[in-house]
Amino acid sequence: MQVSRSLRTILLIELFVPILLLTIGIYHGLMQVIYRSGVIQRTSVAGLDYYQGLTLHGVINAIVLTTFFAVAFGHATMFFYTKREPNRTATFLSMLLMVAGTGLAAAAILAGKASVLYTFYPPLKAHPAFYIGTAMLIIGSWIPYLDWIGMYLRWKKENPNESTPVAVIGTLVNFTIWFVCTLAVAYEVLVMLVPWSLGWVQEINIMLARTLFWFFGHALVYFWLLPSYIMFYTMLPKLAGGKLYSGNAGRIAFFIFLILSIPIGVHHQFGDPSIGRGVKITQSILTFGVAIPSFITAFTIAASLEYAARLRGAKGLWSWIWKLPFFRKDVFLFGYLINGLILFIFGGLTGLVNASYSLNNVVHNTSFIPGHFHLTVGGPVFLAILGMSIYMLSQLSGKRIFAPVLNTIVPYLWTVGVLIFSAGLMYGGLIGEPRRTNMGLTYLNPSSEQFNPYWVVSSMLGLAGGGIMFTAGLLYFISFFGTCLRRRSAEPVIDLPVSETLHEERRVPLLDSFRPWLAIMGLIIFLTYAPAISDALNNTNRKAPPYKPTDPVPVVRK
Amino acid sequence: MLDRYERNVIITALTVSALFIFSIFYALGAKRQDVTECLPYNKTYETARVEQIDGRTYQIFYVARMWNFEPAISYIPVGSEVDLFVTSLDVVHGFNVFDKNVNLMAVPGGVSKTTVKFTEPGVYKIVCHEFCGTGHQNMEAEIIVNYPRK
Ligand SMILES: [Cu+2]
Numbered sequence: 001m002q003v004s005r006s007l008r009t010i011l012l013i014e015l016f017v018p019i020l021l022l023t024i025g026i027y028h029g030l031m032q033v034i035y036r037s038g039v040i041q042r043t044s045v046a047g048l049d050y051y052q053g054l055t056l057h058g059v060i061n062a063i064v065l066t067t068f069f070a071v072a073f074g075h076a077t078m079f080f081y082t083k084r085e086p087n088r089t090a091t092f093l094s095m096l097l098m099v100a101g102t103g104l105a106a107a108a109i110l111a112g113k114a115s116v117l118y119t120f121y122p123p124l125k126a127h128p129a130f131y132i133g134t135a136m137l138i139i140g141s142w143i144p145y146l147d148w149i150g151m152y153l154r155w156k157k158e159n160p161n162e163s164t165p166v167a168v169i170g171t172l173v174n175f176t177i178w179f180v181c182t183l184a185v186a187y188e189v190l191v192m193l194v195p196w197s198l199g200w201v202q203e204i205n206i207m208l209a210r211t212l213f214w215f216f217g218h219a220l221v222y223f224w225l226l227p228s229y230i231m232f233y234t235m236l237p238k239l240a241g242g243k244l245y246s247g248n249a250g251r252i253a254f255f256i257f258l259i260l261s262i263p264i265g266v267h268h269q270f271g272d273p274s275i276g277r278g279v280k281i282t283q284s285i286l287t288f289g290v291a292i293p294s295f296i297t298a299f300t301i302a303a304s305l306e307y308a309a310r311l312r313g314a315k316g317l318w319s320w321i322w323k324l325p326f327f328r329k330d331v332f333l334f335g336y337l338i339n340g341l342i343l344f345i346f347g348g349l350t351g352l353v354n355a356s357y358s359l360n361n362v363v364h365n366t367s368f369i370p371g372h373f374h375l376t377v378g379g380p381v382f383l384a385i386l387g388m389s390i391y392m393l394s395q396l397s398g399k400r401i402f403a404p405v406l407n408t409i410v411p412y413l414w415t416v417g418v419l420i421f422s423a424g425l426m427y428g429g430l431i432g433e434p435r436r437t438n439m440g441l442t443y444l445n446p447s448s449e450q451f452n453p454y455w456v457v458s459s460m461l462g463l464a465g466g467g468i469m470f471t472a473g474l475l476y477f478i479s480f481f482g483t484c485l486r487r488r489s490a491e492p493v494i495d496l497p498v499s500e501t502l503h504e505e506r507r508v509p510l511l512d513s514f515r516p517w518l519a520i521m522g523l524i525i526f527l528t529y530a531p532a533i534s535d536a537l538n539n540t541n542r543k544a545p546p547y548k549p550t551d552p553v554p555v556v557r558k
Numbered sequence: 559m560l561d562r563y564e565r566n567v568i569i570t571a572l573t574v575s576a577l578f579i580f581s582i583f584y585a586l587g588a589k590r591q592d593v594t595e596c597l598p599y600n601k602t603y604e605t606a607r608v609e610q611i612d613g614r615t616y617q618i619f620y621v622a623r624m625w626n627f628e629p630a631i632s633y634i635p636v637g638s639e640v641d642l643f644v645t646s647l648d649v650v651h652g653f654n655v656f657d658k659n660v661n662l663m664a665v666p667g668g669v670s671k672t673t674v675k676f677t678e679p680g681v682y683k684i685v686c687h688e689f690c691g692t693g694h695q696n697m698e699a700e701i702i703v704n705y706p707r708k
Pocket of ligand 1: 625650651652686687688697
């Protein structure tokens, strides 16, 4: 489909800016594994401190890249399926806010005034610019959502008897989750943290801040994941040369995500005081509910891929797998998506370990956790973002992909790296290796009296895997930025692969309406979070003043 | 409406989920594995100390601050049951006891509590596993279980 000049420019900016920043994010990923394994035993390298680098790594890779991509990809799907361009002013304003917010937060981190990690747990205090910048990024991402609702309603009016396309449902579900969950973090940031970091308010309730953060923080992972799920359902079967086994399975999966993504955030707080065990176990059980749509997806996609392989003449119970187009340059997206799915098998299962209430005692805040989430956000999420970013870059700029062979092998190399890296971190976690710790200074420094030889092997595996991941990242950058530098050779377009459904599907009204699902969503959130927030308020008796990460004495303003 | 494969998959998914949820309750009931108790906070938790309740029962009140735990070293007889209370006086800290599956957060204004039994002699290391500022990687404590010697 032809695309207007203004939309094209905005989308290209929204794809280019985060990938450019990703070079910093991935550099600090490599530095983490080097520091952690004790290869270097220093607080900083090249003027950037370990915890400052960790903040850059988390904020860029997990917040900036994912949010920019979700917005750009949302624009592309809404435009492609409703055949209408989003509002020009809204789109521009949103991009401006997101870029300016990112710049503000990045400046605060690079100046060393916001080394509080991407979870920014108070009472550690960052520079106000960090909080304001992050809030601008989030608010910028709300604007297209409101615009897309209008586009969806207009489309509905014009096509009353047609089922809403799965991609449109997926995008709207995703941004509904995002909008609702970010309300909590916006309250935490704008009402609690900003006045407190400016010195207008002396002390705040830390347990309330943590509970609001995790109201947002777990739903955030579905905001990362759902664009990949949209690609799995609407593109992967087509890329494999087949059809989607069931479109309604996809609709059911997305609506279950809508109702269960948020009311499970307390499973990040099993070790926290002040919140009752009843709330914790309820949210633990609900987390198993949110595994159901992933089971549905695994089945539907596997069935679709098998169908595609059999169309290509495959036989046998398992050998059909080898008929899939794994290393074909022309369908390189297949490689990105299938590797993401393979990683997600392990990512999903280890996630269930984390969510399993008292079993969480074994792994909470150990390196098992980053081991797990590099298999999810570093797996299907990251690979789908990389693959789709270069795909859209090539289409929107009308340029052929530079070094297509590199681009094709990137997801495979990345997957090998992540598997080794995560195996190391998870093994380390099971023997007590802490996350987010510059272990090269103490625990993995042989000349320190805190040296702990148990963690040598696990952190070395992390280093080996991290090195491979970094290499895959470099190859991707060569391909991505190489493409940017090429000459235009075709008309700019947006053309997404579209999977037809295998069976003729009638429109099911319940699966084509947001209202009942939104009502259930609101009810469950209220029932689970009202007691959590009331616990946090009632069982926390002392509020906390702000602290700089460098200083055990609180910041006091007269 | 459902085809045979879809039905089988739904049954499998529900069975697997039921198995997981059963395991959670099994660990909770039969194995007595639970998460921190939820206690109302008061000022007495801000004083670090070890208290002996009777011959086999102890209570250790941990206070975390940038960048150490108090008490830094506690001695406990083999075979005792120990209640651990953890709070923080400044920022959020973590509290992980090796090999004992004790995993708590130290949060200002709140107190985490769990109970653990030490049946084997040894030095049980505690590390802070939540980022708490530039000295985070130094933050350790020990529980030494060696007395009375067997
Ligand atoms: Cu600490």
